[in-house]
Structure formats: structure tokens, C-alpha cells
Amino acid sequence: MVPGKALERIDLPVERIPDRWYNVIPDLPRMPEKYLDNRTGQPVTQRYMERLFTPAMVAQESSMERWIAIPEPVRAAYAMWRPTPLIRAIGLERQLGTPAEIYFKYEATSPTGSHKLNSAFAQAYFAKRGGHRRLVTDTGAGQWGSALALACRLMGLDLTVHMVRASYHQKPYRRHLMETYGATVRPSPGVHTAFGRALLAEYPDHPGSEATAVSESIECVHGDDGARLAVGAFSNHCLLHQTVMGLELREQLAIIDRAPDYLVSSVGCGSNMGGMVLPFVEDKLDGADITFLAVEPEACPTLTKGEYRLDFADASGEGPSVHTYTLGHEFVPPPIHAGGLRYHGCAPLIGLLRHEGLLDAVAYPQTQVFDAGSTFARIQGYLPAPETCHPIRAVIDLAAQCRASGRKATIVFCYSGHGLLDLEAYARHNAGELRDVEPETFTAEVAA
Amino acid sequence: MVPGKALERIDLPVERIPDRWYNVIPDLPRMPEKYLDNRTGQPVTQRYMERLFTPAMVAQESSMERWIAIPEPVRAAYAMWRPTPLIRAIGLERQLGTPAEIYFKYEATSPTGSHKLNSAFAQAYFAKRGGHRRLVTDTGAGQWGSALALACRLMGLDLTVHMVRASYHQKPYRRHLMETYGATVRPSPGVHTAFGRALLAEYPDHPGSEATAVSESIECVHGDDGARLAVGAFSNHCLLHQTVMGLELREQLAIIDRAPDYLVSSVGCGSNMGGMVLPFVEDKLDGADITFLAVEPEACPTLTKGEYRLDFADASGEGPSVHTYTLGHEFVPPPIHAGGLRYHGCAPLIGLLRHEGLLDAVAYPQTQVFDAGSTFARIQGYLPAPETCHPIRAVIDLAAQCRASGRKATIVFCYSGHGLLDLEAYARHNAGELRDVEPETFTAEVAA
Numbered sequence: 001m002v003p004g005k006a007l008e009r010i011d012l013p014v015e016r017i018p019d020r021w022y023n024v025i026p027d028l029p030r031m032p033e034k035y036l037d038n039r040t041g042q043p044v045t046q047r048y049m050e051r052l053f054t055p056a057m058v059a060q061e062s063s064m065e066r067w068i069a070i071p072e073p074v075r076a077a078y079a080m081w082r083p084t085p086l087i088r089a090i091g092l093e094r095q096l097g098t099p100a101e102i103y104f105k106y107e108a109t110s111p112t113g114s115h116k117l118n119s120a121f122a123q124a125y126f127a128k129r130g131g132h133r134r135l136v137t138d139t140g141a142g143q144w145g146s147a148l149a150l151a152c153r154l155m156g157l158d159l160t161v162h163m164v165r166a167s168y169h170q171k172p173y174r175r176h177l178m179e180t181y182g183a184t185v186r187p188s189p190g191v192h193t194a195f196g197r198a199l200l201a202e203y204p205d206h207p208g209s210e211a212t213a214v215s216e217s218i219e220c221v222h223g224d225d226g227a228r229l230a231v232g233a234f235s236n237h238c239l240l241h242q243t244v245m246g247l248e249l250r251e252q253l254a255i256i257d258r259a260p261d262y263l264v265s266s267v268g269c270g271s272n273m274g275g276m277v278l279p280f281v282e283d284k285l286d287g288a289d290i291t292f293l294a295v296e297p298e299a300c301p302t303l304t305k306g307e308y309r310l311d312f313a314d315a316s317g318e319g320p321s322v323h324t325y326t327l328g329h330e331f332v333p334p335p336i337h338a339g340g341l342r343y344h345g346c347a348p349l350i351g352l353l354r355h356e357g358l359l360d361a362v363a364y365p366q367t368q369v370f371d372a373g374s375t376f377a378r379i380q381g382y383l384p385a386p387e388t389c390h391p392i393r394a395v396i397d398l399a400a401q402c403r404a405s406g407r408k409a410t411i412v413f414c415y416s417g418h419g420l421l422d423l424e425a426y427a428r429h430n431a432g433e434l435r436d437v438e439p440e441t442f443t444a445e446v447a448a
Numbered sequence: 449m450v451p452g453k454a455l456e457r458i459d460l461p462v463e464r465i466p467d468r469w470y471n472v473i474p475d476l477p478r479m480p481e482k483y484l485d486n487r488t489g490q491p492v493t494q495r496y497m498e499r500l501f502t503p504a505m506v507a508q509e510s511s512m513e514r515w516i517a518i519p520e521p522v523r524a525a526y527a528m529w530r531p532t533p534l535i536r537a538i539g540l541e542r543q544l545g546t547p548a549e550i551y552f553k554y555e556a557t558s559p560t561g562s563h564k565l566n567s568a569f570a571q572a573y574f575a576k577r578g579g580h581r582r583l584v585t586d587t588g589a590g591q592w593g594s595a596l597a598l599a600c601r602l603m604g605l606d607l608t609v610h611m612v613r614a615s616y617h618q619k620p621y622r623r624h625l626m627e628t629y630g631a632t633v634r635p636s637p638g639v640h641t642a643f644g645r646a647l648l649a650e651y652p653d654h655p656g657s658e659a660t661a662v663s664e665s666i667e668c669v670h671g672d673d674g675a676r677l678a679v680g681a682f683s684n685h686c687l688l689h690q691t692v693m694g695l696e697l698r699e700q701l702a703i704i705d706r707a708p709d710y711l712v713s714s715v716g717c718g719s720n721m722g723g724m725v726l727p728f729v730e731d732k733l734d735g736a737d738i739t740f741l742a743v744e745p746e747a748c749p750t751l752t753k754g755e756y757r758l759d760f761a762d763a764s765g766e767g768p769s770v771h772t773y774t775l776g777h778e779f780v781p782p783p784i785h786a787g788g789l790r791y792h793g794c795a796p797l798i799g800l801l802r803h804e805g806l807l808d809a810v811a812y813p814q815t816q817v818f819d820a821g822s823t824f825a826r827i828q829g830y831l832p833a834p835e836t837c838h839p840i841r842a843v844i845d846l847a848a849q850c851r852a853s854g855r856k857a858t859i860v861f862c863y864s865g866h867g868l869l870d871l872e873a874y875a876r877h878n879a880g881e882l883r884d885v886e887p888e889t890f891t892a893e894v895a896a
Contacts (some may be wrong), residue, residue: 002576002603005524014457076453080829091602109557111829113868128450150829154539155450173621176871179878180825377628381528381559381598420561420868423624430627 006091006380010252012083017075020067022243024278024349025236027066029285029356032236032348033323038312044320052221052319053235054228056126060237068240070122071129077121077154081110082244086252086412091379093399100402101258102395104415105249105276108382112177114417115272116147116232119241123230124151133226134158138188138213140268141167141339141387142174143417144232149183160227162188162216164342165208166335173421188213195219195316207335210269210343211315218318233269234313234347242275249412250279260290261409262398265416266390267294267303267361268341270350272416277359278349284358292353293398294361295390297341297369299437300333302326303354303361311345324351334437336366337425338386364393365436370429372396373419385417386425454539454828458700460531465523468515470691472726472797473684475514477733477804480684480796483768486760492768500669500767501683502676504574508685516688518570519577525569525602529558530692534700534860539827541847548850549706550843552863553697553724554830560625562833562865563720564595564680567689571678572599581674582606586636586661588716589615589787589835590622591865592680597631608675610636610664612790613656614783621869636661643667643764655783658717658791659763666766681717682761682795690723697860698727708738709857710846713864714838715742715751715809716789718798720864725807726797732806740801741846742809743838745817747885748781750774750794751802751809759793772799782885784814785873786834812841813884818877820844821867833865834873 025032034043049058060068070078089102107115127135135157139145145161152159161183168175168187178185188208189196193216199206206212214231221227231238253260263280265273277292284290294303302325312329313319326345333342345351353359366386373389375396376382384392391413402409419426428434473480482491497506508516518526537550555563575583583605587593593609600607609631616623616635626633636656637644641664647654654660662679669675679686701708711728713721725740732738742751750773760777761767774793781790793799801807814834821837823844824830832840839861850857867874876882 002521002573005521006602007524007528009462009527011462013461014459073450073453076455079457080455111831125450153826154454154829172875173868173871176875176878177831177868180822180831180871180874182826374628378601378630381602383559383625383628420621420625421871423621423628423869426628427620427624430624 004094008088008090010086010255012248012251014079016251017078017082018070018244018247019075020069021240022247022279023063023066023068023240024281026064027282027285028352032352035320035322036310038317038321052218052229054127054130054132056130057123057237060240061235071125074121074125078244083248084109086249089380092376095379096396096399096403098399098403099406100399100409100411102399103410103412105245105412106415107245108415108418112143112146112150113420114143114147114385115242115245115275116144117151118244118275119232119238119271120147120151122241124148124155124157127228127230128155128157132157132228134160134224135230136160136217136220136227137230137232138162138210138217139232140164140210140342142171142178143340143385145183145185146174146177148230148232149178149181152183153181159183160220161185162190162213164188164210164213164339165206167339170337170424171339171421188216190216193219195318207332209315209332211329214314215316215318218314233271236349238271239274239278239347239349242271243278245275245414246277246279249276258410259288260412262291262293262411264293264295264391264394264411264413266341266387267296267346267350268387269343270347272414274347274349276414281358292359293394294359295394296361296363297336297338297390298363298365299336300327300342301363302344302346304363308351308355313345322348324348325354336437337422338366338369338390340387341390362394364390367434367436369393370426370434374426374429382415383419384415385419386422388416452542456536456538458534458703460696460699462527462531464699465526465530466518466692466695467523468517469688470695470727471511471514471516471688472729474512475730476800480800481771483770484758486765486769500666500677502575502578502580504578505571505685508688509683519573522569522573526692531696532557534697537828540824543827544844544847544851546847546851547854548847548857548859550847551858551860553693553860554863555693556830556863556866560591560594560598561868562591562595563690563693563723564592565599566692566723567680567686567719568595568599570689572596572603572605575676575678576603576605580605580676582608582672583678584608584665584668584675585678585680586610586658586665587680588612588658588790590619590626591788591833593631593633594622594625596678596680597626597629600631601629607631608668609633610638610661612636612658612661612787613654615787618785618872619787619869636664638664641667643766655780657763657780659777662762663764663766666762681719684797686719687722687726687795687797690719691726693723693862694725694727697724706858707736708860710739710741710859712741712743712839712842712859712861714789714835715744715794715798716835717791718795720862722795722797724862729806740807741842742807743842744809744811745784745786745789745838746811746813747784748775748790749811750792752811756799756803761793770796772796773802784885785870786817786838788835789838810842812838815882815884817841818874818882822874822877830863831867832863833867834870836864
């Protein structure tokens with residue numbers, strides 16, 4: 001009558017926090033695409049990059065070292081919550097009647113509730129060590145912004161965050177969190193940059209996107225010599241820092257003697273996907289039968305409907321261009337609640353994996369995604385962020401396929417963050433008020 | 449230039465989740481006071497208690513067994529997040545320049561973010577096993593309500609929560625969380641009970657209190673034969689379940705070879721205080737020099753300004769009376785943001801410890817408490833719940849005393865929960881809008 005055991009947890013001791021990040025670039029079938037300077041059409045120079053990023057990040061961006069040591073202060077900061085548990089979702093397996101085993105890498109125990117701190121501490125540390133005074137960044141749902149706000153506070157840096165306007169209003173709690181840590185938060189598009197002012201003049205109801213927020217951040221960095229840009233996804237160095245997840249996962253799967261058949265993750269830009277799958281790329285290239293499955297919103301279907309081509313990384317072309325999957329830098333996704341997935345492009349490394357046939361992708365509408373997240377919360381107890389609801393939606397479908405075929409697959413997904421600061425969206429879902437919005441464009445009505 | 453190591457974490461493996469709760473009653477200098485039936489003035493009967501609570505809870509309430517086995521399904525549920533880490537706040541020590549060592553038992557990693565799940569899973573399990581269909585409860589800030597909502601969902605029970613009206617409006621996210629887990633949430637005082645209707649008729653702006661919510665819950669249970677009451681604090685059995693914290697803490701302190709000089713905790717009713725200190729009562733009675741320090745809001749100063757006397761446990765006398773510290777059951781605390789601490793009385797076991805001279809107590813105004821919480825978040829990175837800000841405030845003062853005296857004390861406080869769902873209060877604090885309110889009474893203006 002009382003339900004059976006709902007989960008199994010595979011922990012690592014604190015000593016097993018990885019001491020190095022894995023850089024996939026030397027192991028790829030070909031080099032990732034070069035960033036181009038939009039003013040010249042030529043590959044960006046060292047000088048261009050170092051005006052934008054801290055020198056350490058520029059070096060990591062194109063490093064050919066397979067392993068990069070994690071500085072001790074960053075590892076010490078990771079000890080706030082790492083290693084994160086790998087959890088088997090026995091309750092969900094039972095509910096779905098599947099022979100598959102479903103595991104998730106649970107990143108929600110971090111102080112700000114998501115995997116974003118893995119890179120935030122690294123970028124803040126190197127900025128401080130490099131003598132910079134301030135970081136500037138963009139944030140979608142606010143997961144990255146709040147992580148960087150904490151990291152900057154602990155490392156002793158100022159921070160300005162350009163928060164996508166739709167999320168700024170949908171998710172006031174994340175803004176309060178950033179401000180409590182001492183960051184300055186501005187809605188994007190906003191009045192503090194020429195780009196933002198121009199956009200608002202033309203579209204007063206513009207909901208913003210990660211691309212507009214990046215453009216404003218770059219403009220802001222160019223106006224302050226002591227400032228550098230920090231990015232929560234996209235860049236090779238950010239995905240590099242996130243590999244602590246995949247590295248721990250490898251150890252945890254070894255403990256229970258499992259090899260993954262599916263590694264599933266949401267993709268906005270690709271930071272949690274990259275962090276989980278990059279340490280498994282070599283296995284896949286060596287012939288292991290692992291499916292890397294990216295899950296994205298139908299409202300922003302970069303990998304399923306985008307093109308692999310050269311495009312701006314931001315909305316204005318103030319930053320570099322790069323060859324990757326894109327919906328076009330002028331694409332403004334409708335203001336769905338998975339704010340972290342509202343980006344027109346994706347990380348070049350993720351684009352490359354997709355282009356090389358190493359990465360599968362699927363898209364779901366928002367209502368199905370919240371259904372899956374609610375189901376998961378009611379069975380497993382953990383309330384997932386809207387971004388995290390995406391892989392859960394896909395995993396439920398994979399598990400059903402395994403039920404049909406009888407396959408005892410090992411499915412692992414990245415539980416990138418909790419949804420406690422997204423409860424307004426759950427409340428709307430509970431009330432049946434969420435709608436699926438078409439990706440064509442946005443209107444003031446949809447934004448409301 | 450980069451700040452030094454900010455923390456040290458002492459973990460226990462998942463196998464070390466306690467397999468029994470510690471019942472302090474056989475070890476106390478005298479028995480806790482008996483509950484009295486207000487209709488007869490006599491000690492409550494078994495029949496009275498079993499109409500209110502599940503039989504297992506009634507048995508635990510007055511058990512003389514020192515150790516009570518934790519049922520395997522409850523232990524399996526604890527594995528969602530237990531054992532919780534013990535963390536040394538090195539950053540705070542450094543900032544305060546204190547020779548004291550400051551540790552905290554970090555309960556915020558639970559899926560609902562606080563220690564309340566420790567008892568929620570136990571009460572839901574025994575209710576389900578006892579054949580009951582539904583639990584009814586009260587909640588202050590919503591920490592207990594959301595914990596019980598999750599536990600009831602996983603154990604397969606219906607749940608009705610009476611949420612203190614002030615928190616119902618201040619903390620909509622916690623209400624959304626309970627509703628996402630499937631609970632029915634009503635503001636208290638509310639229109640679903642005769643008591644609530646009568647109160648609203650007289651005081652339409654009544655902000656409610658834990659006492660009004662308990663009265664409504666009891667009325668609700670009396671109207672439904674399949675329902676029983678669950679309580680997030682107060683009762684002996686609830687404090688019993690919380691001893692998993694203190695039991696783990698003992699092990700963790702043994703690992704680092706420390707004995708506690710101070711155990712510090714917030715007290716609303718006493719569940720986190722009890723859970724942490726009860727397993728150390730015998731040491732104290734045996735002569736160990738440990739100070740148990742309860743920290744409460746000046747706006748609801750039960751232990752510092754209340755009397756030890758017989759009083760109603762709820763607002764209406766629908767439930768039992770008991771001898772403990774109280775401000776009087778008609779006392780309505782002003783709507784401060786630490787909603788979990790707005791109770792006129794305290795758990796009989798906590799009252800007894802205080803009365804026997806085993807428990808010290810101190811009270812702080814809300815603004816000082818939020819200052820301490822913000823300071824802690826900015827130094828240690830973890831954002832504490834308003835309730836948890838209370839012991840932090842006291843620990844900062846203790847550490848300063850140690851700096852003055854040169855004492856290398858070992859101070860441990862209970863980090864009962866995170867403040868991610870209390871960010872509206874932090875936002876008001878950041879904006880300088882929080883006020884310290886006198887405990888005399890409430891007005892519509894203060895409630896606004």
C-alpha cells in the first residue's frame with residue numbers, strides 16, 4: 001500500500017571533485033569553426049578577443065591541451081555542492097512500466113540551484129586573478145546571472161547583468177537573488193545601451209532574447225576598460241568548465257557498472273549538454289553505441305529547424321560571427337517560460353557535434369514539457385526548472401519506446417536546475433493558462 | 449587577492465542515514481507535561497488523541513522507548529537528500545576575525561528546501577500505513593506545508609493545508625509549490641471553517657497565525673472521519689523525527705574530533721531546535737559544557753518574554769491545552785517575514801528544557817536578522833530562509849564575544865532552510881523597506 005522505494009543515489013565523496021576539466025577539442029574529428037570579426041570578415045585576433053574576454057578565457061577557448069587543471073580556489077568553491085549525486089528515478093521507471101533504467105545527474109543542490117555555477121566560479125576566478133574589476137553578462141531565465149552574481153561576490157568583482165526583458169518580469173525572484181548578491185541587473189533591451197535604446201524605440205514591447213542581452217553586454221564592455229564579458233554558455237571555455245558534470249558521471253556509472261545508452265539534455269546554447277556529453281565523445285567516436293539527445297522548445301527549434309551556417313552570435317553583430325546551427329540572429333523567440341532556451345543559435349561545439357552526426361535533437365511544445373515536469377515532481381519529488389522539464393519530456397518518450405521494444409537501456413539525463421524560482425510558471429500551468437506559441441514572431445499579446 | 453578557502457564540508461555516506469530516531473523522554477529530568485482536554489480539564493484520553501492523530505503518532509507521543517526504528521520506506525525517502533552536510537563557515541570566521549569555529553548543519557538540500565521533510569515523510573508514512581485517506585495541517589511560511597505536500601503525494605494521501613493568511617499573500621511561490629504537488633491550500637483565517645468565518649467577521653484584515661491555522665485544521669479533522677492532523681512542530685513525535693539532524697551531527701563532529709560549545713537554532717515552535725539539540729541533552733545532563741541557544745523574533749518573543757503556564761495549543765481551544773512557554777493563545781504576532789516563527793507558544797519539550805534551565809534564549813528584531821542573513825549570503829554564498837537568519841544573527845554575536853575573549857569555541861547552528869522562496873522579503877530588505885514591528889498587536893497597515 002505504501003509505495004516502494006522511489007530512488008537510488010550514487011554519491012562521490014568530496015575528495016572526488018574533479019581536479020581538471022576535459023577539453024574535447026583535440027579529440028574531435030575536426031576543429032571547431034573560427035570566430036570571425038564582423039568588421040573585417042577575418043578570423044578574430046588575439047587583441048579582439050582579449051578586449052572582450054579575460055586572457056585566461058581566450059587561451060582556454062582555443063587550447064589544444066586535453067586536460068586543464070582546475071585551480072584550487074575554484075575546486076574549493078565547487079565543494080559548496082559538488083560532487084553532485086547521480087540519482088536513479090525508480091519511481092518514474094515503475095510508473096512508466098519500462099525495462100529501461102533512468103538516471104539523472106542532479107545539479108540542483110548548488111546554492112543558486114543549477115549547473116551554471118560550474119563555469120561562473122571559473123570565469124570569476126580568472127577575471128579576478130587577471131586584475132579585472134568587473135564582469136558584464138547576459139542572462140535568460142536568470143540561472144546564469146544568479147550563479148555569476150554569487151561567484152563575483154565571493155571572488156570580489158563587480159557585476160552587471162543584462163536580463164532578458166521577458167524573464168525580468170516573469171521571474172522577479174531571480175532578479176532579487178542577483179541583487180541580494182550585489183549585482184546590478186538591467187532588463188534587455190534597456191535604456192543603458194545605444195543598441196537597447198534603438199530597439200525599444202522601434203519595438204516598445206520587445207521581450208528581449210539572449211541575443212539582445214549579449215549585444216548590450218558587449219557594448220557595455222567596450223565602454224569600460226576594466227570590464228570583461230562572461231558568458232553562461234556558447235563559448236568553448238564555458239562548455240569546458242561544465243565537463244565536471246560528465247567527468248563525475250563517468251565515475252558514478254562505473255561504480256554501478258553501467259554504460260550509458262542515452263545522454264539527454266536540454267539545449268538552449270548547450271552548456272549543460274556539453275558538460276554532460278563531451279567527456280563521452282571519445283567513446284562514441286571509438287564505436288560505443290551512445291545516443292546524445294538534445295531537447296529544445298518548439299518555440300525556438302535551433303537544432304531541429306535551424307541551418308548550419310555563419311551567423312552573428314549576438315543580435316547586433318557587435319560580437320563575432322561563427323558557423324553553427326542558427327535560426328538567424330534576428331529571430332526573437334516567443335516569451336516561453338524556459339527562458340534559458342530562448343537563443344537563436346547554439347554553441348559552436350554543439351553545432352559541430354550536430355553537423356558531424358554525433359548529436360540527435362528533438363523539440364517539444366511548452367505545455368507537453370510542463371506536463372512532464374509536473375509528472376516528474378509528483379513521482380520523484382524534485383521540482384525541475386522549465387529547462388530541465390525538456391529532457392524529462394524526452395526521457396518519458398524514450399522509456400516508452402523501451403517498454404515497447406523490451407530494451408533495458410540506460411538513460412541518463414541532466415537535471416540542470418530546480419524550478420523553485422519558476423513556480424509562477426507552474427502556477428499558470430496548474431491553472432491551464434499556459435499556451436504553446438508559434439516561433440514565427442512575438443506580439444504584445446503573447447508577451448503579456 | 450583571490451579570497452581564500454571559504455568552507456569545509458563534512459559529509460556522511462548515504463548508508464549512514466540514521467536507522468532510528470532518538471526519543472529524549474526517558475532521559476529527561478522529569479516527564480513532559482500532559483495534554484489536557486479543554487472540555488474536561490483532565491488529561492486527554494487515548495480516544496481523544498486517536499481522533500486527532502494517527503495511532504502511531506499517538507504512541508510515539510508518549511513512548512518511553514529511547515530508540516524508535518525508522519521504517520525502511522521513510523529511510524528510503526530520506527535518501528532523496530540525507531545525510532545532510534555539516535559545513536564549516538570559514539569565510540564568516542575570517543570576516544569576523546574570531547578564534548571560534550562556526551559550523552552549520554545544512555538542511556537546505558531537501559527537495560522542498562528545509563528540514564521539515566524529516567517529519568513530513570514519517571507522518572505521511574504512518575498515516576498511509578494506518579489506513580487514513582487524508583491529512584490536514586497548518587503552515588506558517590509554507591516550509592512545513594510544502595514538505596507535507598510532497599510527502600503526501602509520494603505516499604498517496606490527500607492533503608489540506610491551512611496557510612497563515614499573511615504568508616499566503618507574502619509567499620505565493622510556496623503555495624504554488626504545494627498546489628503543484630497536489631495539495632489543497634486555504635488561507636487562515638478562511639471561510640471553510642466556522643472558526644475562520646467568525647474571526648473574519650470580527651477582523652476582516654486578520655493576518656492569521658499558526659494558532660488560527662491549527663484551530664481550523666482541528667475543526668476540519670473533526671468533520672472528516674478519514675482525516676487526521678499532521679503537525680510540523682510542537683508535538684513530541686515531530687521533534688522525535690527531527691532528531692536525525694542531531695544524530696548525524698554527532699557523527700560528523702566525531703569525524704573532525706570536535707565537541708560543541710554552542711548549539712544554536714531558531715525557535716518558532718521548536719522543531720529544528722529540538723531535532724538538533726535533543727540528542728545532546730544527555731551530554732549536558734552529564735555535565736558537558738554545551739549551551740543550547742534558541743533564537744526568536746522580538747515580534748514573537750515566546751521564550752524570552754512569555755510565561756511557563758497552561759495554555760491552549762491553538763487559538764480556539766479546540767485542541768488540547770498544555771503547560772509550556774506562551775505569550776497567550778490570543779496573541780497574534782505581527783506579520784514579520786519569518787512566518788515559521790509566528791507562534792504564541794512552543795513545543796512542550798522545548799518549554800520544559802527552558803524551564804529546567806537547559807535552554808538559553810535571545811530575541812532579535814527583523815531588520816537585524818535580515819542584515820545577518822544578507823551578510824551570510826554574501827560571504828558564504830548560501831541564501832538562508834528568514835527563519836535561518838535568526839541563528840545566524842546570534843552566531844555573529846557569539847563569534848564577536850569569542851573574539852573579545854579569545855575563546856576557540858565550537859559553534860554549530862541549524863541551517864533549517866534556504867530563502868529562495870523568500871526573495872520578496874530580501875528584495876524589501878535590499879530596498880530598505882522592512883520595518884521592525886512591535887509585538888503588541890497587528891493593524892491593517894502593518895499587514896499590507
